[in-house]
Amino acid sequence: MLDVTIGAVALRLQTEPGLFSPQRPDAGTLAMLSRITFAPHDKILDLGCGYGLVGVLAAHHVPPAQVTMLDNDPRAVAVARRNADANGVSGVTVALSDGFRDTRETGFTKIISNPPYHVDFSVPRHFIEKGFNRLVLGGTMWMVTKRRDWYSNKLGAIFGGCRVHEIDGYYVFEATRRRSTYARWR
Incomplete structure (x- = not known):
């Protein structure tokens, strides 16, 4: 069990070996949430929700029915569901999906992700390219990684720019959808 307090919200989260950051909340995720x-x-x-820290926290700030948590790992989905229930936000949607491949949900104002960045870029490429179309105009994609250039370039190419916040060795990317189609480099 992890006990974590973010702002005024205290959470108790179950984790399991094999899930991302099972011993403590990930420092990059905490940097992004700050x-x-x-x-x-x-x-x-909450795209790639793992055991559900981001989605459960979000559901303490917005009505739980307005929070969707997706992961491609059935164990992560089961643990995230238990954490939502145990933390009083059982109205969230927690679903198994390989990125956006298994969901049709759209209209998000915020997509929040700590994508796997120690592998090739196919997963974050999918998250960014498909996530753009799932956001409302004015909606924002938030990502955190330890790599700056590829993400800054990719988000810039799709969104027409992004803000980069450097926090404790992590890069927190903030890209807002300002047009109905992908940006174009000149």
Whole structure:
């Protein structure tokens, strides 16, 4: 069990070996969350939710029915569901999906992700390219990695730019959808 307090929200989260960062909340995720503010109208997607820290936290700031948590690992989905229930936000949607491949949900105001960045770029490429179309105009994609250039370039190419916040050795990317189609480099 992990006990974590972020802002005024205290959470108790179950983890399991084999899930991402099972011993403590990931420092990159915490860095990213330090930049995000939630508004009551937000519709949130926790993309690659793992055991559910981001989605469960978000559901304490917005109505739980406005939070979707996706992961491609059935164990992560089961643990995230248990954590949502145990932390009083059972109204969230927790589903098995390989990125966006197994969901049709759209209209998000925030997509939040700590993508796997120690492998090739196919997963974050999918998250960024497909995530753009799942955001409302004015919606923001948030990502955190230890790699700056590829993410900054990719988010810039799709969104027409992004803000980069460097926090404790991590890069937190903030890219807002400002047009209906991908940006074009000149």
